[in-house]
Amino acid sequence: MVFSQYDSYLYMYILILTMIPAVVLGLMGKKIKYYGMLATAFMIYLIIGLDVQFKFLAIFIVWEMLLIFFFMKSRQKEKNKWTFRIFLFATMLPLIINKVTPMTPVGVLGFIGISYLSFRTIQIIVEIYDGAIKEIKIMDILYFVLFFPTLSSGPIDRSRRFEEEINKNIPKEEYIESYLFPGIKKIFQGLLYKFVIAALIYTYWTSRINPDKSIIPIILYMYGYTLYLFFDFAGYSLIAVGTSYIFGVKAPDNFDKPFLSKDMKEFWTRWHISLSRWFGDFIFSRFVLDSMRKKRFKKRATASHVAQIITMLTMGFWHGLTWYYIAYGLYQGVALVLTDEYTKKSKIYKKYKKEKWFQYIQIVITFNIVCFGMLIFSGFLNYYV
Template sequence: MTPFESNIFFYILFVSLIPAILLGIFEKRIKYYGTLLSIFMIALFIGSNKFQLLSFLCFYAWEVLLIKSYLIIRNKTNKASLMRLFILLSIFPLCIVKFSHFFTTSTVGFIGISYITFRIVQIIIETHDGLIKKINLIDLTYFILFFPSVSSGPIDRSRRFEDDINKVLKRREYFDYMGTGIFKIFQGIAYKFIFSSLIYNHWLIKISTSFTISSILQYMYAYSLYLFFDFAGYSCIAIGTGYFLGVKLPENFNLPFLSKSMKEFWDRWHMSLSFWFRDFVYTRFVMTSMKHKWFKSRYTSSYLGFMITMLVMGIWHGTYLYYIIYGLYEGFLLVATDYYQRKNKFYKAHKKEKWFQALSIFVTFNLACFGLLLFSGRLTIYFKI
């Protein structure tokens, strides 16, 4: 069963949240019920596929073993090389899934493996940094399996998550959570099942596959809007569900199509993902390269960091060529944006004027939509990418 898609899923969801609501109202801790509910929901998502169930159980055991083992090792040494080794070991199952299409046409992996891997890597890195000094197995399991965001995010951080689940909310505070949760769920339903469905059924699927400027532009805009409402809708429902369980998941979208630059766009689009890559890929690469003086200029470190970060993000989505091109395109735009904003006198002179800001929004919107066109794989129809 796919999360947040069918009527039967929402029925199961609403019924299963009743005990959580009662626990919240009576000022009891929800995390133990939430852990059991997440295990149940993961089993529901996997369904009757025994191979995927076995894959999931092996994956869970492997990742917990890595986390616990690294915590023991970290208490004895803080070598960065060991941290990197454990990261490689933790992402190895995901790599098998991402590259499996080169070797087999059968389904490999299970729902949520990408986002769960993000959670594991964050724990290992922050354990190395000394930010995580102890790990509770129940809290770890709940964080790894937290079902509202297991399929498509938002990507939470373990320390923030643990603060939420171990806090007992006052009744009034829990009522506020419920109110926010209801609003977010209905917002998500409107986005996903009304706006995205209208765009998909009455525009996107009716666009001709002919190689014309009109059809390509129509698909570019239709797909970009469809993807936003579908994905933002899912995120809102996931966030709303989290509130009923006493967890404040991070926001994922903040009016991204009103951004004035591509740097701002990535501060507004799939925010939990872009912030994760910023913190654990870009920043660490730049700091390491500057510490070891790999390059003469810090801007070289930054620009190469942009390219590496977005390329990794593209490959994370998939190993098909159009995802790689998408990542390189986004990296190039970030480099060009930074250089333009630092060097261009016209930009510095007019950046606060309303006409210039409106023009910047228009240009950024089109650059972002073209990136999503690359991401969609639509151009493979014409260029066999």
């Protein structure tokens, strides 16, 4: 039997049983790392099984580990930009194939979680090139890439931080106060979000909306889907992070009250935080710095705006090669550019930005901008196209 991660009560029951030895090791002040590796292998078996998806996963892992190993050898000899680009493309190739093949007669080639695993291997290749990673421990890298709590849902961790945590000794008191109790709290909060609030929204709201010629279903679905997506996504992200804590790894939080954002730039520091930081570090920042170094644009603001469009479009393509995902990426990029222009040039904003009443208005407006973006993302508008 193959389970969809964090989607069933039976999976959650098995997960709790799997966490018990980790808790015992933590309370004894022992390293959880090696048990975590065994638990990861077992849970991957439950989530992916031993059929076609497992074969794709095995090929992916062998391919990526070979690339990481040989690129490290190459980087130790010299820092060559073209070698880096070739290895980077090769690292991205399985993800590209996974996104393109659904549009072909071949069908989907890949496995659950390929996107998140690819982000991890890409990050390793980039940081090897930068010189931030100087040594590769294959078992630690394998554990990082395959770490089961964040296999299919994220959040996206960073290898150096992960390796440092799994290899340190955590005293009993620290494990209880900083890992066990916070982990349990996050798991219960996640269960409430996903299995209660999100389930109620779906059952009594979004699932009952039928598209017709009027605008009312669109508006109802726009708000309903946005709230459902948040509680569902934030729910299983919290469970994933909480489980990581139990296994001695403080995976980064993925959500921070996103609907209290006063503009779209703030929203992306609160929504799917690990993904937006990943894209910010490895696409946005690098594009801006490279553009300024090569003087592609006269102003840094122009480079920043182009980078925002490219970054969010890439995020759209990452979700899938459908018009609504790509339109969603473009919409978010334009929203960020307009936010930049508004906060820099608006006299009204500069005059009232510290006033509470003005901030409340900003929150309401931003929420509606977010909701319309989620409507595009949902694909609901397909019924009207």
